[in-house]
Amino acid sequence: MGQRVVIDPITRIEGHLRIEVEVANGKVSNAWSSSTLFRGLEIMLKGRDPRDAQLITQRACGVCTYVHALASVRCVDDAVKITVPNNARIIRNLIHGAQFLHDHLVHFYHLHALDWVDIVSALQADPQKTAKIASEVSQAGMSGVNDFKDVQNRLKKFVESGQLGIFANGYWGSPAYKLPPEVNLLAASHYLQALRQQARTARMMAVFGAKNPHPQTLVVGGVTCATDLNAERIAEFKYLWQETMDFVNNVYVPDVVAVAGFYKDWGNIGGTTNFLAYGEFPQSEKEPDSNLFPRGAIFKRNIGQVAPVDIALIEEHVKHSWYEGDQALPPAKGETKPKYDGLDVEKRYSWMKAPRYNGEPMEVGPLARVLIAYGKGNEAAKKSVDGVLKQLGVPTEALFSTLGRTAARALETKIIGDAMEGWMMQLVENLKNGDNKIYQSFEMPDSGTGTGLNDVPRGALGHWIEIKDKKIGNYQLVVPSTWNLGPRCAAGKPGPVEEALIGTPVSDPKRPVEILRTVHSFDPCIACGVHVIDPQTNEIHKFRVV
Amino acid sequence: MSDDKKRFGERLEQRGVSRRDFMKFCTIVSATMGLAPSFVPKIAEALASPQRPPVVWLSFAECTGCTEALLRTTYPWIDTLVLDILSLDYHETIMAPSGEAAEKSLHEAVTQHSGKFICVVDGSIPTADNGVYGMIGGKTFLEIAKEVCPKALAVLCVGTCSAYGGVPAMAPNPTGAKSIQEAVGVSTVNIPGCPPNPINMVGTIVNYLLFGKLPDVDQLGRPLFAYGKLVHDQCQRRSHFEMGEFAPSFQSDEAQRGFCLYELGCKGPETYNNCPSVKFNDGTSWPVEGGHPCIGCSEPNFWDKLSPFYKPL
Numbered sequence: 001m002g003q004r005v006v007i008d009p010i011t012r013i014e015g016h017l018r019i020e021v022e023v024a025n026g027k028v029s030n031a032w033s034s035s036t037l038f039r040g041l042e043i044m045l046k047g048r049d050p051r052d053a054q055l056i057t058q059r060a061c062g063v064c065t066y067v068h069a070l071a072s073v074r075c076v077d078d079a080v081k082i083t084v085p086n087n088a089r090i091i092r093n094l095i096h097g098a099q100f101l102h103d104h105l106v107h108f109y110h111l112h113a114l115d116w117v118d119i120v121s122a123l124q125a126d127p128q129k130t131a132k133i134a135s136e137v138s139q140a141g142m143s144g145v146n147d148f149k150d151v152q153n154r155l156k157k158f159v160e161s162g163q164l165g166i167f168a169n170g171y172w173g174s175p176a177y178k179l180p181p182e183v184n185l186l187a188a189s190h191y192l193q194a195l196r197q198q199a200r201t202a203r204m205m206a207v208f209g210a211k212n213p214h215p216q217t218l219v220v221g222g223v224t225c226a227t228d229l230n231a232e233r234i235a236e237f238k239y240l241w242q243e244t245m246d247f248v249n250n251v252y253v254p255d256v257v258a259v260a261g262f263y264k265d266w267g268n269i270g271g272t273t274n275f276l277a278y279g280e281f282p283q284s285e286k287e288p289d290s291n292l293f294p295r296g297a298i299f300k301r302n303i304g305q306v307a308p309v310d311i312a313l314i315e316e317h318v319k320h321s322w323y324e325g326d327q328a329l330p331p332a333k334g335e336t337k338p339k340y341d342g343l344d345v346e347k348r349y350s351w352m353k354a355p356r357y358n359g360e361p362m363e364v365g366p367l368a369r370v371l372i373a374y375g376k377g378n379e380a381a382k383k384s385v386d387g388v389l390k391q392l393g394v395p396t397e398a399l400f401s402t403l404g405r406t407a408a409r410a411l412e413t414k415i416i417g418d419a420m421e422g423w424m425m426q427l428v429e430n431l432k433n434g435d436n437k438i439y440q441s442f443e444m445p446d447s448g449t450g451t452g453l454n455d456v457p458r459g460a461l462g463h464w465i466e467i468k469d470k471k472i473g474n475y476q477l478v479v480p481s482t483w484n485l486g487p488r489c490a491a492g493k494p495g496p497v498e499e500a501l502i503g504t505p506v507s508d509p510k511r512p513v514e515i516l517r518t519v520h521s522f523d524p525c526i527a528c529g530v531h532v533i534d535p536q537t538n539e540i541h542k543f544r545v546v
Numbered sequence: 547m548s549d550d551k552k553r554f555g556e557r558l559e560q561r562g563v564s565r566r567d568f569m570k571f572c573t574i575v576s577a578t579m580g581l582a583p584s585f586v587p588k589i590a591e592a593l594a595s596p597q598r599p600p601v602v603w604l605s606f607a608e609c610t611g612c613t614e615a616l617l618r619t620t621y622p623w624i625d626t627l628v629l630d631i632l633s634l635d636y637h638e639t640i641m642a643p644s645g646e647a648a649e650k651s652l653h654e655a656v657t658q659h660s661g662k663f664i665c666v667v668d669g670s671i672p673t674a675d676n677g678v679y680g681m682i683g684g685k686t687f688l689e690i691a692k693e694v695c696p697k698a699l700a701v702l703c704v705g706t707c708s709a710y711g712g713v714p715a716m717a718p719n720p721t722g723a724k725s726i727q728e729a730v731g732v733s734t735v736n737i738p739g740c741p742p743n744p745i746n747m748v749g750t751i752v753n754y755l756l757f758g759k760l761p762d763v764d765q766l767g768r769p770l771f772a773y774g775k776l777v778h779d780q781c782q783r784r785s786h787f788e789m790g791e792f793a794p795s796f797q798s799d800e801a802q803r804g805f806c807l808y809e810l811g812c813k814g815p816e817t818y819n820n821c822p823s824v825k826f827n828d829g830t831s832w833p834v835e836g837g838h839p840c841i842g843c844s845e846p847n848f849w850d851k852l853s854p855f856y857k858p859l
Contacts, residue, residue, distance in 0.1 A: 006645070007644050007645035008645055008682065008683045008684065009638055009644060009645065009648060009682050009683060010644050010645070011638045011639070011640075011641050011642075011643065011644045011648050012638075012639065012640060012641070012642075012644070013639075014609075014610045014639070015610070016680065016681070016682060036680070036681040036682065037607060037679070037680050037681075038672075038679040038680070038721060039607055039672075039679075039713065039714045039720075039721065039723075040714070040720035040721060041713075043718065043720045044713075044716040044717065044718070044720070044849075048853065048854070049853070049854035049855075049856070049857075051854070051855070051856050052853055052854055052855050052856070055841060055855055056713070056716070056849070059609050059611070059713045059740065060609060061609050061610065061611075062608075062609040062610045062611020062612065062613070062614045062615070062741060063609075063610050063611075063614055065611060065614065106617075110640055111639075111640075114642045119642070154629075158629055161597075161598065161633075163597060163598055163600070163633040163635075165628065165629070165632075165633045165634045165635055166628070166634055166635075166637060166640050166641040166642060167641075167642050168635065168641075168642075168643070168651050168654070169642070169643040169647040169648070169650050169651045169654075170642030170643050170647070171642070171643065171647070192625050195617075195623070195624050195625045196620075196623050196624075196625065198617060199617065199618045199619070199620055199623070199624070199827075199828075202618055202827060203827040203828060203830050205827075206826055206827035206830040206831050207830060207831065208836070209831075209836065210826070210831045210832055210833045210835065210836030210837075210838060211825075211826035211827060211830075211831060211832060211833065211836075212618070212826070212827055213611040213614045213615055213618075213741050214611055214740060214741060215836075216833040216836060216838045216841070217833070217836040217837060217838050219796060219838070219856075221796065222796065222797070223796075223837075224796045224801070224836060224837035224838040225836045225837050225838075226796070226797075226801040226802045226804075226837045227801075227802065227803075227804045227835070227837060228831070228835075228836065228837075236830075338679070338720070340675065340678045340679070351679075436802065437797060438796070438797060439795070439796035439797035440797070441795060441796075441797065510646070510647075511647075512644065512645070516644060
């Protein structure tokens with residue numbers, strides 16, 4: 001029997017996550033993913049005004065800010081049976097696009113990068129060589145020898161202070177890191193640049209969204225930014241978009257490709273089997289047909305056969321979760337009755353339910369979106385995916401991996417960013433033609449049901465509402481990270497991250513870089529210490545704080 | 547006296563601040579924070595140290611919006627704040643290590659800097675059923691907070707959740723969520739908002755660390771420089787309110803002319819915050835400017851007391 005390793009908390013995610021793995025012969029042989037926080041938003045929503053749902057559900061997450069508000073207004077728009085005006089749809093898309101740009105940038109540099117990049121090794125780099133490599137990787141500015149000397153000196157001074165802050169106790173020097181010092185220095189420099197760029201990218205959302213985090217211009221019926229429909233605001237948005245796209249094109253995407261080149265073996269690690277996307281960015285009132293990213297499902301990695309999506313086939317299982325009962329229920333009939341009875345990976349071990357589509361676990365997120373778009377012949381997806389596969393010299397199979405997932409995130413950032421230019425121009429055209437409608441009024445029905453299906457940075461997101469006596473009777477959310485990081489279902493099938501971790505090499509259980517590499521590739525939004533358990537004695541090494 | 551302290555003393559004297567004045571400062575700060583007199587020399591030492599002040603950030607039942615909000619700071623930029631000004635010794639969202647190695651960082655910060663670190667908290671603490679609804683590394687949030695917070699020099703609650711309970715405490719509060727002050731019994735400086743403006747977070751932290759002065763707070767523990775005035779009293783649309791010029795709908799001539807949003811549910815008249823004055827994201831906008839009513843997110847229990855949000859006051 002293998003060694004059990006528990007990592008709790010998993011850091012560099014949103015929320016509270018615990019991962020337990022069994023390691024045998026230097027590889028992960030089994031894995032269990034646990035969310036260790038429960039707040040009960042679905043319980044709190046009952047009895048409230050349906051128009052308030054978007055304000056409350058937005059607080060499901062401040063990293064994936066905006067997206068729940070979007071899902072919620074679409075869900076209630078559906079329940080009150082209205083179609084929002086074209087400008088409202090465009091503005092909602094623009095803010096959503098800006099959220100993707102921000103979220104994916106921050107994810108790669110500040111949440112994921114330290115799994116691939118050894119910051120301490122950057123201190124050994126030759127700034128001259130780094131400048132040469134930088135010029136081969138991209139056209140980015142701030143890439144001269146003096147720029148890298150500055151960054152290196154800053155890092156040196158920081159390390160010499162003896163106060164290593166967020167870099168203390170990192171896994172520096174682990175054999176799992178493969179980048180030469182110069183590439184580490186290049187990445188470190190971009191990590192710092194990205195820390196400033198993200199603040200400016202977030203400003204885009206505030207132009208039409210009033211503020212970020214937690215934009216506040218969405219309403220059931222449309223948007224409210226009536227006094228922002230002018231040349232100054234559109235130009236402000238466009239200027240910030242251009243600056244962001246310069247960073248995406250010259251720094252983010254080239255960095256991912258450059259780093260991937262040193263980790264090609266990760267094209268064989270961390271893959272899953274099935275993929276689901278609701279699709280996103282409707283280009284007209286015809287949803288989902290006009291979506292930029294199409295709706296679809298892929299089973300058994302069969303990209304050539306993208307199946308249509310039938311929402312009735314979605315069920316949430318609670319057999320291995322801390323809720324009453326064992327039954328699997330469709331979200332529209334979902335219940336949230338928490339019941340905690342201790343963490344036992346053989347019984348119940350997570351606050352997350354286990355969503356299944358036709359009984360199957362489904363990966364959602366950038367890889368699902370890109371594969372489904374690719375499978376359906378989407379030009380932009382085909383071009384960028386084929387391009388990157390060729391550049392790296394890896395086969396299509398490499399897409400089904402941690403590397404593929406990470407690359408897909410970068411590629412879709414560019415696809416969405418590029419498309420935003422057209423949306424801005426469409427808004428300008430509408431305004432020029434005298435159309436300034438942004439809101440459709442409505443009557444709240446006494447009863448009704450609504451569904452809001454979206455594809456947001458981490459994947460497929462669904463909100464379901466049942467209205468009773470003009471109030472929320474029932475409200476359920478099925479969130480992308482629930483699909484990706486949920487536990488086993490009643491049939492005992494592991495969730496996507498639990499499947500992906502199998503076969504992951506573990507060079508040193510005390511420095512679980514490889515495990516984090518795959519867990520972080522899902523961009524988890526949830527939350528969890530390393531306790532090494534001896535299965536013979538059941539002794540747990542506990543590290544007590546204070 | 548060590549060289550560093552001697553030089554610090556000299557710098558103070560050059561500015562006309564005697565050692566006696568400095569110790570008086572520290573006493574006032576300590577008293578304002580509700581700390582025992584024994585903390586006074588510790589505050590003096592913390593402020594005089596050439597080391598960057600250690601900060602431990604605890605995240606409980608939160609959405610990470612407050613952390614993200616802090617990332618938006620541009621005066622100073624976030625990298626300057628956490629690498630040059632402060633020593634951010636524990637923050638689960640961005641720290642390199644996980645699991646046991648992360649626990650080590652927390653343990654080191656709390657023991658090596660006991661009594662000298664600033665504890666920043668986001669998220670409230672679930673207390674029902676022995677706190678099982680929120681756990682990290684096998685311990686409940688409540689246990690962690692009770693171990694760490696009393697050892698801090700000061701506890702800063704960012705966001706309405708840690709300050710007053712916030713989202714998890716929304717009726718019917720299924721997990722028994724409480725503010726840090728209520729759950730742990732330590733007095734806290736509160737920077738509420740959902741999330742708060744980073745200008746207010748940074749203003750409080752940097753003001754305190756650079757000038758050794760805690761901002762004056764109101765009876766809810768909120769710094770007056772940020773929360774001393776009503777949103778209504780700073781609103782650019784106030785003259786419309788006075789003239790009875792209200793937008794009746796989000797699609798109306800009045801809305802396009804930027805009229806008052808009172809009839810659409812604005813809670814500005816009951817909300818203390820500085821959103822209209824400093825705005826968000828480098829002065830880009832704020833909810834009313836975006837045409838949406840204020841929801842009162844810096845007020846305790848606003849989710850229950852100020853909702854429905856589209857119903858006028």
